[in-house]
Amino acid sequence: MNKNFLIFIFFIIIQTFAFAETIYVSNEKDHNITVIDGDSLEVIKSVYVGHRPRGIILSKDKKKIIICTSDDNRITVVDVESLEIDYYLPSGPDPELMVMDDNGKLIFVANEDDNMVTVVDYEKKEIVKEIPVGVEPEGMGLSPDGKTLVNTSETTNMAHFIDTQTLEIKANILVDARPRVAQYTKDGNFVWVSSEIGGTISIIDPKKFEIIKKIRFKIPGLSKESIQPVGVILDDKRQLAYVALGPANRVAIINMNTFEVEKYILTGQRVWNLIINSDGTRLYTTNGVSNDISVIDIEKRKVIKSIPVGRYPWGIVVKE
Amino acid sequence: MKKFLKLILILFFLFSFFDLNAAQEIKIVHLTRVIEREPTIYSINPQIKNNGILGSRMGIKDNNTTGKFTNQKFELVEKNIMPNESAKDVFEELRKKKYNFFILNVSTQDLDSIISSDILGDALIINASLKDNDFRNIKCHKQLLHTAPSYMMVTDALMQFLKKKNWTKLLLISGTNDRDKQFKNSLKISAKKFGLNITNEKVWNFTHDFRRTADLEVVKFTQGEKYEVLVLADEGNTFGDSGNSFGDYLPYRTWKPTIVVGGEILKPTSWHYSHEQWGGNQMQSRFLKYSNRLMTNIDFNSWLGIRVFGESITRTKSTDPKIVLDQILKENFTVAAYKGKAVSFRSWNRQLRQPILLVTPRALVSVSPQTGFVHPRTELDTLGIDEFDTKCKLN
Numbered sequence: 001m002n003k004n005f006l007i008f009i010f011f012i013i014i015q016t017f018a019f020a021e022t023i024y025v026s027n028e029k030d031h032n033i034t035v036i037d038g039d040s041l042e043v044i045k046s047v048y049v050g051h052r053p054r055g056i057i058l059s060k061d062k063k064k065i066i067i068c069t070s071d072d073n074r075i076t077v078v079d080v081e082s083l084e085i086d087y088y089l090p091s092g093p094d095p096e097l098m099v100m101d102d103n104g105k106l107i108f109v110a111n112e113d114d115n116m117v118t119v120v121d122y123e124k125k126e127i128v129k130e131i132p133v134g135v136e137p138e139g140m141g142l143s144p145d146g147k148t149l150v151n152t153s154e155t156t157n158m159a160h161f162i163d164t165q166t167l168e169i170k171a172n173i174l175v176d177a178r179p180r181v182a183q184y185t186k187d188g189n190f191v192w193v194s195s196e197i198g199g200t201i202s203i204i205d206p207k208k209f210e211i212i213k214k215i216r217f218k219i220p221g222l223s224k225e226s227i228q229p230v231g232v233i234l235d236d237k238r239q240l241a242y243v244a245l246g247p248a249n250r251v252a253i254i255n256m257n258t259f260e261v262e263k264y265i266l267t268g269q270r271v272w273n274l275i276i277n278s279d280g281t282r283l284y285t286t287n288g289v290s291n292d293i294s295v296i297d298i299e300k301r302k303v304i305k306s307i308p309v310g311r312y313p314w315g316i317v318v319k320e
Numbered sequence: 321m322k323k324f325l326k327l328i329l330i331l332f333f334l335f336s337f338f339d340l341n342a343a344q345e346i347k348i349v350h351l352t353r354v355i356e357r358e359p360t361i362y363s364i365n366p367q368i369k370n371n372g373i374l375g376s377r378m379g380i381k382d383n384n385t386t387g388k389f390t391n392q393k394f395e396l397v398e399k400n401i402m403p404n405e406s407a408k409d410v411f412e413e414l415r416k417k418k419y420n421f422f423i424l425n426v427s428t429q430d431l432d433s434i435i436s437s438d439i440l441g442d443a444l445i446i447n448a449s450l451k452d453n454d455f456r457n458i459k460c461h462k463q464l465l466h467t468a469p470s471y472m473m474v475t476d477a478l479m480q481f482l483k484k485k486n487w488t489k490l491l492l493i494s495g496t497n498d499r500d501k502q503f504k505n506s507l508k509i510s511a512k513k514f515g516l517n518i519t520n521e522k523v524w525n526f527t528h529d530f531r532r533t534a535d536l537e538v539v540k541f542t543q544g545e546k547y548e549v550l551v552l553a554d555e556g557n558t559f560g561d562s563g564n565s566f567g568d569y570l571p572y573r574t575w576k577p578t579i580v581v582g583g584e585i586l587k588p589t590s591w592h593y594s595h596e597q598w599g600g601n602q603m604q605s606r607f608l609k610y611s612n613r614l615m616t617n618i619d620f621n622s623w624l625g626i627r628v629f630g631e632s633i634t635r636t637k638s639t640d641p642k643i644v645l646d647q648i649l650k651e652n653f654t655v656a657a658y659k660g661k662a663v664s665f666r667s668w669n670r671q672l673r674q675p676i677l678l679v680t681p682r683a684l685v686s687v688s689p690q691t692g693f694v695h696p697r698t699e700l701d702t703l704g705i706d707e708f709d710t711k712c713k714l715n
Binding site for chain 2: 112113115134135136153154155156157158160169172174176177178196197198199223224225226247
């Protein structure tokens with residue numbers, strides 16, 4: 001009996017260790033998020049969060065999952081432990097994507113239908129400011145020092161550099177058609193902006209506000225139009241960038257020093273957003289048409305598993 | 321005298337300084353032919369108000385959102401050509417006022433007279449409504465661009481879809497007006513191009529008496545024909561109007577159970593309110609909020625025309641129509657059009673290459689080019705007149 005109990009305890013401990021990582025995926029058409037165990041790579045649960053969930057992040061204390069529920073015109077906050085809706089935050093109309101500042105106080109939200117970036121105070125649960133930007137704002141990238149926010153607007157084709165102190169726009173840079181995602185490198189020296197319809201990545205010098213390099217993609221057998229870069233994740237440790245190429249159904253691995261594409265990895269259909277896992281060994285991608293996520297082993301540079309989730313998986317976040 | 325010169329110099333400096341700070345102003349004309357509407361099948365069908373203009377207005381609004389950051393101000397000049405007015409006169413009056421950028425929603429004859437105007441100069445014209453193949457072929461002009469798809473593009477789109485379904489035996493029924501005939505001729509070329517078989521061609525002459533024979537008319541009309549799909553060449557009675565003239569009589573009244581395409585039944589078009597993919601729903605809701613009605617294909621073509629001008633002017637920072645045109649024709653000049661693929665202009669005939677939607681009155685059925693139809697340049701060039709087939713000679 002005692003022995004059995006010890007084995008049981010041991011099993012629990014093992015389980016707890018193995019249960020180290022959890023993946024949360026927002027499903028745009030299913031109004032829910034899918035919760036996946038990062039060890040077994042099995043779906044644990046799906047949680048209703050509200051209409052058209054898209055952008056998804058974790059609070060800095062990792063106790064809450066924060067989701068843009070676009071068609072409800074608000075942000076839904078889900079408790080990590082109970083996996084139940086805790087409360088809502090105001091967001092302005094049609095929130096799509098958001099980013100939180102490093103001290104976990106402010107959330108910057110792109111309001112797609114309203115040409116605004118809304119700044120929300122996470123603790124006070126209220127809107128601090130609305131900043132008018134271009135048509136259909138989307139991508140949100142925060143500089144490592146937290147002083148600059150880069151917002152992209154899909155129809156205006158610009159990257160707007162916003163001062164997070166004054167909340168004023170300090171520069172606008174024209175990029176290629178339909179910019180989607182903006183990401184700062186860890187040293188703050190470059191900003192990577194993907195242009196979905198232009199089919200390029202623009203590397204911007206955020207001090208001079210200049211495009212210093214444009215990365216183009218070429219995949220044998222695929223037309224130029226079907227290569228549509230969306231999600232960008234920078235792996236500063238390996239000096240590699242991972243770019244999701246939409247209907248090209250591939251993720252490009254790019255050397256961050258030479259800006260050369262090293263490999264294209266085949267994933268699910270219409271791969272949009274991606275994220276590196278907590279120990280930096282894996283990449284998870286959301287595939288909007290095949291309704292699954294791909295698990296990529298970064299060292300082996302290949303997909304090791306596809307996990308079916310809800311309809312139109314959009315955003316993805318990982319908790320240690 | 322010296323003092324006077326000094327004053328002039330100071331004034332000159334002041335003005336140039338003032339100019340540096342002033343926003344660059346760009347005026348774009350939207351020219352609409354006002355028409356008396358011909359009868360439609362159902363008189364209750366509402367005629368769409370401000371068709372095209374509302375698209376242009378939203379385009380200007382979008383351009384100005386960008387312009388706010390680039391210090392450029394776009395303005396729309398709306399001008400109607402009344403039924404008794406000549407398009408050439410109206411156009412030349414506008415040219416005399418130094419307008420260089422035009423979006424046109426006019427008739428074939430109007431466009432003929434406009435591009436042959438002696439004072440066309442460097443003016444740039446975007447055709448947002450006419451599908452006539454001739455304007456992309458023998459009647460093409462280096463300053464005439466088309467955001468409206470050509471007949472060849474829409475019939476290719478329809479034929480690719482039927483080929484993909486493997487429904488390849490077609491009975492072609494056409495109306496009698498000029499646009500019906502153009503659609504029919506294009507359709508025959510498309511059918512041949514993609515290997516579909518037109519088993520018979522018939523003309524709907526509008527001589528049938530529906531009060532007397534009721535449903536029997538169409539039964540008799542289609543009896544004994546060997547086909548899988550009935551294809552309509554019915555472009556409606558009124559230019560620029562939606563709605564068809566006879567097409568709605570045919571479905572469900574045929575001799576045998578029949579799929580009907582063409583007309584308004586399954587229509588190949590550049591835009592439809594049921595299109596939601598690739599950010600389309602954002603465009604639809606933005607337009608609805610701004611215009612209080614659904615977005616038509618003419619609205620879309622006009623919006624896109626204004627955006628094309630806007631993109632080029634924003635990127636070149638120039639209002640010189642020659643520089644603007646050069647930029648538009650650059651290989652890497654693309655515009656996002658909510659159709660999942662970058663749209664751009666064909667250098668050989670100034671036609672915008674774009675995906676074509678196949679829609680029923682209330683739903684999207686498919687989008688062409690269909691998967692599997694390939695082209696060395698881009699799949700979009702499987703739709704419409706290709707470089708090797710063009711009869712366009714740009715001077």
